[in-house]
Amino acid sequence: MIIGIDVGGAxxxxxxxxxxxLTSIHAPLWRNKAILxxxxxxxxxxxxxxxxxxxxxxxxxxxxGCFETKGEGVSYIKKAxxxxxxxxxxxxxxxxxxxxxxxxxxxLSFASTNWLASARFIADEYKDVIFVDIGSTxxxxxxxxxxxxxxxxxxxxxxxxxxxxxxxxxxxSVSCLLDRIYMKGEECKTSSEHFATxxxxxxxIGRIKKEDIGCESLNRYCYPFTGEEEKNRISAMRRLARVLxxxxxxxxxxxxxxxxxxxxxxxxxxxxxxxxxxSEKYGLKNVVSVGIGDFIAxxxxxxxxxxxxSLSSVYGKRLSAVFPAYAVAKLLDx
Amino acid sequence: MIIGIDVGGAxxxxxxxxxxxLTSIHAPLWRNKAILxxxxxxxxxxxxxxxxxxxxxxxxxxxxGCFETKGEGVSYIKKAxxxxxxxxxxxxxxxxxxxxxxxxxxxLSFASTNWLASARFIADEYKDVIFVDIGSTxxxxxxxxxxxxxxxxxxxxxxxxxxxxxxxxxxxSVSCLLDRIYMKGEECKTSSEHFATxxxxxxxIGRIKKEDIGCESLNRYCYPFTGEEEKNRISAMRRLARVLxxxxxxxxxxxxxxxxxxxxxxxxxxxxxxxxxxSEKYGLKNVVSVGIGDFIAxxxxxxxxxxxxSLSSVYGKRLSAVFPAYAVAKLLDx
Numbered sequence: 328m329i330i331g332i333d334v335g336g337a338x339x340x341x342x343x344x345x346x347x348x349l350t351s352i353h354a355p356l357w358r359n360k361a362i363l364x365x366x367x368x369x370x371x372x373x374x375x376x377x378x379x380x381x382x383x384x385x386x387x388x389x390x391x392g393c394f395e396t397k398g399e400g401v402s403y404i405k406k407a408x409x410x411x412x413x414x415x416x417x418x419x420x421x422x423x424x425x426x427x428x429x430x431x432x433x434x435l436s437f438a439s440t441n442w443l444a445s446a447r448f449i450a451d452e453y454k455d456v457i458f459v460d461i462g463s464t465x466x467x468x469x470x471x472x473x474x475x476x477x478x479x480x481x482x483x484x485x486x487x488x489x490x491x492x493x494x495x496x497x498x499x500s501v502s503c504l505l506d507r508i509y510m511k512g513e514e515c516k517t518s519s520e521h522f523a524t525x526x527x528x529x530x531x532i533g534r535i536k537k538e539d540i541g542c543e544s545l546n547r548y549c550y551p552f553t554g555e556e557e558k559n560r561i562s563a564m565r566r567l568a569r570v571l572x573x574x575x576x577x578x579x580x581x582x583x584x585x586x587x588x589x590x591x592x593x594x595x596x597x598x599x600x601x602x603x604x605x606s607e608k609y610g611l612k613n614v615v616s617v618g619i620g621d622f623i624a625x626x627x628x629x630x631x632x633x634x635x636x637s638l639s640s641v642y643g644k645r646l647s648a649v650f651p652a653y654a655v656a657k658l659l660d661x
Numbered sequence: 662m663i664i665g666i667d668v669g670g671a672x673x674x675x676x677x678x679x680x681x682x683l684t685s686i687h688a689p690l691w692r693n694k695a696i697l698x699x700x701x702x703x704x705x706x707x708x709x710x711x712x713x714x715x716x717x718x719x720x721x722x723x724x725x726g727c728f729e730t731k732g733e734g735v736s737y738i739k740k741a742x743x744x745x746x747x748x749x750x751x752x753x754x755x756x757x758x759x760x761x762x763x764x765x766x767x768x769l770s771f772a773s774t775n776w777l778a779s780a781r782f783i784a785d786e787y788k789d790v791i792f793v794d795i796g797s798t799x800x801x802x803x804x805x806x807x808x809x810x811x812x813x814x815x816x817x818x819x820x821x822x823x824x825x826x827x828x829x830x831x832x833x834s835v836s837c838l839l840d841r842i843y844m845k846g847e848e849c850k851t852s853s854e855h856f857a858t859x860x861x862x863x864x865x866i867g868r869i870k871k872e873d874i875g876c877e878s879l880n881r882y883c884y885p886f887t888g889e890e891e892k893n894r895i896s897a898m899r900r901l902a903r904v905l906x907x908x909x910x911x912x913x914x915x916x917x918x919x920x921x922x923x924x925x926x927x928x929x930x931x932x933x934x935x936x937x938x939x940s941e942k943y944g945l946k947n948v949v950s951v952g953i954g955d956f957i958a959x960x961x962x963x964x965x966x967x968x969x970x971s972l973s974s975v976y977g978k979r980l981s982a983v984f985p986a987y988a989v990a991k992l993l994d995x
Binding site: 464 | 724
């Protein structure tokens with residue numbers, strides 16, 4: 328059995344190449360980086376370790392503020408993964424698997440590699456395509472032409488080119504997406520407090536449900552999905568109303584839904600801007616998408632008349648939600 | 662001795678009417694609302710309780726997400742303040758001091774009152790003026806004409822009119838202020854992660870120093886001022902670089918300072934927009950300012966050729982930083 332591990336800042340994910348095992352565990356490293364050991368041991372316990380023929384890893388968690396530099400983060404994550412899984416292969420930014428001793432020689436080559444695993448795996452299947460992964464926290468928009476990945480290799484380059492949109496459909500603070508909201512024709516500035524997240528937004532308008540995500544250990548802070556459904560929705564509405572410093576009773580359900588729709592529109596428009604730029608630059612007309620936010624990718628693609636395929640229809644929603652981990656396992660299996 | 666208490670969501674402040682005692686204690690209610698009792702008992706211990714002739718209170722902390730509604734928050738805060746200080750007067754949104762039993766009858770009339778205490782106190786002194794208070798978290802921009810406060814009485818109204826700008830010079834996430842940053846002529850989208858705050862920004866460009874604030878119990882999370890100065894500045898630069906998903910080494914000190922300047926410019930411009938609107942609407946030409954961010958108010962006023970007076974030159978920087986608490990005490994003293 329071959330396992331792929333994707334260590335993010337907020338969630339650590341794992342999947343096997345046969346798709347028989349997959350998991351996503353909430354483990355916010357910036358609060359306590361040592362939690363990573365617990366999470367990895369938990370994953371190792373769930374799989375019979377003797378069955379693991381090989382293990383591969385990618386990461387984005389090195390960017391967390393608990394690490395002074397991304398290099399320090401890569402080193403910490405590498406050590407933790409190797410401690411638990413032994414001889415692990417790490418994907419570098421040239422899409423080559425390296426031994427752990429190679430990691431120490433050029434730490435930054437192993438930073439922010441999770442999207443590369445997915446893109447490499449996709450590029451073998453879909454030669455000319457824009458690959459989109461909309462997760463809890465970020466959105467990757469990766470041009471692939473003739474089976475080659477054309478995106479920049481650092482987050483900074485990708486932020487400039489629109490290949491990385493640092494917002495997602497769960498953890499992103501609504502205040503970062505909208506600095507003003509329209510209410511009954513009036514413009515209203517938003518609070519900058521971390522009152523509500525995109526998880527609240529998409530719970531309220533029914534775009535994400537607990538069963539759509541299929542991740543374990545859902546965390547109350549990130550996902551308002553842990554209690555009774557109707558009560559959760561009311562809590563989410565209360566949080567979203569707070570973005571205008573209001574009680575739910577002040578602006579009503581209709582008002583809150585109107586805010587949620589404006590957040591979705593903002594995310595769709597931001598992706599449209601990136602897709603348009605990349606589609607024109609590379610002459611690409613097809614989009615394939617993974618991640619729990621693929622409904623955003625679908626709306627944006629349709630607006631631009633791009634052909635759209637959600638890979639959750641191919642691999643299922645649960646695998647789609649942990650796609651980089653699965654891709655690592657598949658690449659290692661080749 | 663008369664004491665004024667201002668219970669915010671992040672900080673609780675107190676001051677006496679003679680200015681002999683003042684304090685600001687970091688107490689984030691959304692993490693643990695019960696901390697308010699500890700903080701209030703600490704304040705009560707610092708002053709000899711037998712010397713307190715009367716106590717008045719205002720608040721904004723009721724908006725914290727730990728309270729389902731703002732009414733629940735007002736009720737909780739009222740109970741805590743009365744438990745510790747006994748017979749406390751609460752300022753309502755008509756600027757009248759009420760007994761604690763009156764609070765229960767109309768909870769929302771006591772929500773978000775701290776700016777009103779300051780404005781009422783200022784209105785007696787400066788009859789026609791725009792009063793600006795730029796604190797750690799928010800900015801109040803209050804029109805006063807002929808000694809009357811013209812601002813809306815709910816946060817929602819004030820967000821619409823520009824009388825409340827929900828950002829400040831310490832706790833505000835940089836990602837909420839700038840969705841793109843210019844680096845060497847190139848536009849770069851920002852991360853939506855809570856990587857850096859305005860405290861980092863103003864520490865880096867030297868606009869705020871620890872001694873300027875004069876608050877007790879500075880908290881590492883909110884204020885990067887707790888260690889050795891040069892080391893703090895480097896940590897702040899590391900955090901600010903992360904807003905572009907970068908290490909400090911990737912964009913350099915010059916790049917980070919350039920980001921900080923863009924944040925300051927954004928805050929100055931946002932205040933210019935509000936000041937211009939309010940100045941035109943009410944024909945006001947004078948600005949008086951309190952709060953640790955009065956340098957922003959000065960820049961914005963100058964850009965509009967408005968007369969500017971920082972009240973820290975009248976009351977001192979320490980009182981200016983806890984002005985609503987001081988104003989409550991002074992109003993109660995009359």
